Amino acid sequence: MTRSHGGRSVPVRSALARSLDRALAMVAVLAGILGAVYLALIPVEDPARPLIAASAVMFWVYVGIGVVAWQRRPSNPLGMLIVLAGVMIHLGTVGNTGVPFLVAVGAVCATLILPAMLHLLLAFPTGYLITWPARAVVIAGYTLSTALQAPQYLFDADGPAPDLVIVDAPDLAAAALSVQVAAGAVVMGATVVILVGRLRRADAAHRRVLVPLFSYGIFAAVATPLSGRLVWAPLGVDPLIGIAAQYLVITGVPVAFALGMLRGGFARTGQLEELGTWLGTAAASRELLSAALARALGDPSLELYFWAAARGCFVDADGHPAPAPAAHRGWAQIVLDGRVIGAIEYDRALLVDEELVRTAGNVVAIAVDRERLTAELRANRRALLRSRERLVEAADRERRRIARDLHDGLQAQLVMLAVDAQRLASADPDAVHARATRLRHDIDTAAADLRRLVHDLVPAALIERGLFAAAEELADRMPIPTRLVGAVGVLGDAIADTAYFVIAEGLTNVVKHSQAGSAVVRLEVHGDELVLDLRDDGIGGAQVERGTGLRGLADRVDAAGGTFALTSTPTEGTRLCVTLPCGS
Amino acid sequence: MRDTALRIVIAEDETLIRRGLQLLLEEAGHDVVAAVGDAGRLREAVAAHAPDLVVTDIRMPPTHTDEGLLAALAIRAAHPATGVVVLSQHVQRSYARELLSSGAGGVGYLLKQRISDIETFLHDLAAVATGATVLDPEVVAVMVDRASRAASAVGCLTPRQREVLALVAEGCSNASIAAKLFLTEKAVVQHMSRIYDALGLPADADVHRRVQAVIHYLDDA
Numbered sequence: 001m002t003r004s005h006g007g008r009s010v011p012v013r014s015a016l017a018r019s020l021d022r023a024l025a026m027v028a029v030l031a032g033i034l035g036a037v038y039l040a041l042i043p044v045e046d047p048a049r050p051l052i053a054a055s056a057v058m059f060w061v062y063v064g065i066g067v068v069a070w071q072r073r074p075s076n077p078l079g080m081l082i083v084l085a086g087v088m089i090h091l092g093t094v095g096n097t098g099v100p101f102l103v104a105v106g107a108v109c110a111t112l113i114l115p116a117m118l119h120l121l122l123a124f125p126t127g128y129l130i131t132w133p134a135r136a137v138v139i140a141g142y143t144l145s146t147a148l149q150a151p152q153y154l155f156d157a158d159g160p161a162p163d164l165v166i167v168d169a170p171d172l173a174a175a176a177l178s179v180q181v182a183a184g185a186v187v188m189g190a191t192v193v194i195l196v197g198r199l200r201r202a203d204a205a206h207r208r209v210l211v212p213l214f215s216y217g218i219f220a221a222v223a224t225p226l227s228g229r230l231v232w233a234p235l236g237v238d239p240l241i242g243i244a245a246q247y248l249v250i251t252g253v254p255v256a257f258a259l260g261m262l263r264g265g266f267a268r269t270g271q272l273e274e275l276g277t278w279l280g281t282a283a284a285s286r287e288l289l290s291a292a293l294a295r296a297l298g299d300p301s302l303e304l305y306f307w308a309a310a311r312g313c314f315v316d317a318d319g320h321p322a323p324a325p326a327a328h329r330g331w332a333q334i335v336l337d338g339r340v341i342g343a344i345e346y347d348r349a350l351l352v353d354e355e356l357v358r359t360a361g362n363v364v365a366i367a368v369d370r371e372r373l374t375a376e377l378r379a380n381r382r383a384l385l386r387s388r389e390r391l392v393e394a395a396d397r398e399r400r401r402i403a404r405d406l407h408d409g410l411q412a413q414l415v416m417l418a419v420d421a422q423r424l425a426s427a428d429p430d431a432v433h434a435r436a437t438r439l440r441h442d443i444d445t446a447a448a449d450l451r452r453l454v455h456d457l458v459p460a461a462l463i464e465r466g467l468f469a470a471a472e473e474l475a476d477r478m479p480i481p482t483r484l485v486g487a488v489g490v491l492g493d494a495i496a497d498t499a500y501f502v503i504a505e506g507l508t509n510v511v512k513h514s515q516a517g518s519a520v521v522r523l524e525v526h527g528d529e530l531v532l533d534l535r536d537d538g539i540g541g542a543q544v545e546r547g548t549g550l551r552g553l554a555d556r557v558d559a560a561g562g563t564f565a566l567t568s569t570p571t572e573g574t575r576l577c578v579t580l581p582c583g584s
Numbered sequence: 585m586r587d588t589a590l591r592i593v594i595a596e597d598e599t600l601i602r603r604g605l606q607l608l609l610e611e612a613g614h615d616v617v618a619a620v621g622d623a624g625r626l627r628e629a630v631a632a633h634a635p636d637l638v639v640t641d642i643r644m645p646p647t648h649t650d651e652g653l654l655a656a657l658a659i660r661a662a663h664p665a666t667g668v669v670v671l672s673q674h675v676q677r678s679y680a681r682e683l684l685s686s687g688a689g690g691v692g693y694l695l696k697q698r699i700s701d702i703e704t705f706l707h708d709l710a711a712v713a714t715g716a717t718v719l720d721p722e723v724v725a726v727m728v729d730r731a732s733r734a735a736s737a738v739g740c741l742t743p744r745q746r747e748v749l750a751l752v753a754e755g756c757s758n759a760s761i762a763a764k765l766f767l768t769e770k771a772v773v774q775h776m777s778r779i780y781d782a783l784g785l786p787a788d789a790d791v792h793r794r795v796q797a798v799i800h801y802l803d804d805a
Contacts, residue, residue, distance in 0.1 A: 443700065447697045451673055461676050463649060465650055465678065479733070480733065481735070
């Protein structure tokens, strides 16, 4: 996980992860000290000193690799199991120091490394013993190497720990050893059966990792107790060399497990886990999300795209449409609740397993969806701002029109009426009657103009009788046959005003552009929605993008929280369908 | 006009128009028994004075919607002897329809600006007070235009016949139609019978009933 700071990459880890780091560092330091103490305690005169020293190295290798694996995959206990196996080895070899107490400890723990290895084998790759046979086998293994180990140091005075002997009964010790070996063989056989079963169920990709790992693990577990007795002694090889070879085999075990866990086909669990950790810890931003995916999947060229439903295409973080992927690029869609919400474009040469990419995408799906929604929200906000600007512009335009109408029309009329009235005062008395009547007619005309102007702003019918009466009046005054159908009751002023505006503008458009022979206006309330359907049988071709009329309608409907749909074809005329929320 | 002096109640919330109307009616010799500013007091005044005629605005306090019209309809129903003239800034078909729905006549529906043509206005008031029906030429024009655009027989009438039809709908008598169109009354009667044939309406000499029939026909078209 990296976050870019001024071009530099610095690791991002949670407080919990940092705490784990510190604890693991202490484990490593402690192991170093224990190993050093052990080395210091080895008698200088011991001829096998280099070999005994090698067992400390073995301990360090186990703890070191275990700590690394633990740190890289904190929720997978395999790392911890490797560390524990190292501790078992150390306990089994501390007897080499010759210190009586440590000799006793060494005798008690001599064979614990064997069940620890079985445990590792059976817990791979999750770190857990999931099935009951696996658990039974591991418990049996630990029991054998503790309970059946006891007779060796309790009853054999010539055995590894003379201090612990309570009764000298070598026969009993030998019998117990036979039982331990026989039972150990059974446990080992059971382990092999379980592992073979797992291999058969695994797919090809997993088998590539499991077969060598299991083979090596079983080989190590079998070779450790038997090699000294069955291989090296009959061959007459120096027992020290035999032990050295055995150490080498045992040291290889953690390396194999760590490789299998961190690399190989089982990396998936870890990668997904890492993404999960990232989701929980990092304050996600778009850049970070794609970076986390790229890092977790190991493909720096990986690109993350979001599904933009409104535009019907995938877009990048900046809202640019995704280019068509090149031939060598893979494409995995991210699905959340059955909806496609994004896609990952990746390099097929680096990431062979498409399923892994898809799964990783689904792990971060919610984060991707959040990013997508954020991007959508930004786009909506921009659209909203533009719509608001247009509404303000429309209002300004309308105000200017009213001012112009009042100034050019009514004001001019009033001036001329005042002039006429003044001339009447000095007119020939015989002509006064006719001129006064004409003046009255002119005033009527001015009054009628004013009435029309006011009516155009807010129609009397809308105020007095509501939307349906006002719509009826609009239909009545259409120059083509226009039917009004449906029924609506009392509506809120804002909704009625908006609906009236839509009908008035819609019918104006029909008259101006459609060349229609007739029109139908349908007004209905469905649930808590006012549905307004306006159709004509004209030439079609109406577009929201063209001109300000329909755009203004769409904006007003949008501002009222409604929906706006326009279909306009030469064969079927134009249909404008608007819904407005009219619930309380 | 002293001999046809009417007892009138005025309802109009605009003080200026209320006073002007009162002045105009009193100058014409009528007796304005009450001049009120809202529909509630209009009903009280009608109940108190039982006037010959009510002249009311449509839009008045408190809601400034259609309370004047509702009061007019209620008064026509409760006081058959009282004629009602409804004034409005703007005319529309649905109001004409509702005012005529009682079928009893004695109603008028006029644009407010018709007041300025004092002579015609006073004549219309007198007609309504005697049970006639008077509709504003504008609302009739809207109805005739609409009916002639719709697929109805009105569209087949000649322009002259449509003129006659409109005047019938406005509530004019044959004599006044003849005077307005510079025709003889006989010619008007001929036009009328052709119009009635075309529209399939029964011939009726009664001015009020034929207004009802024509308006009903136009409204349904």
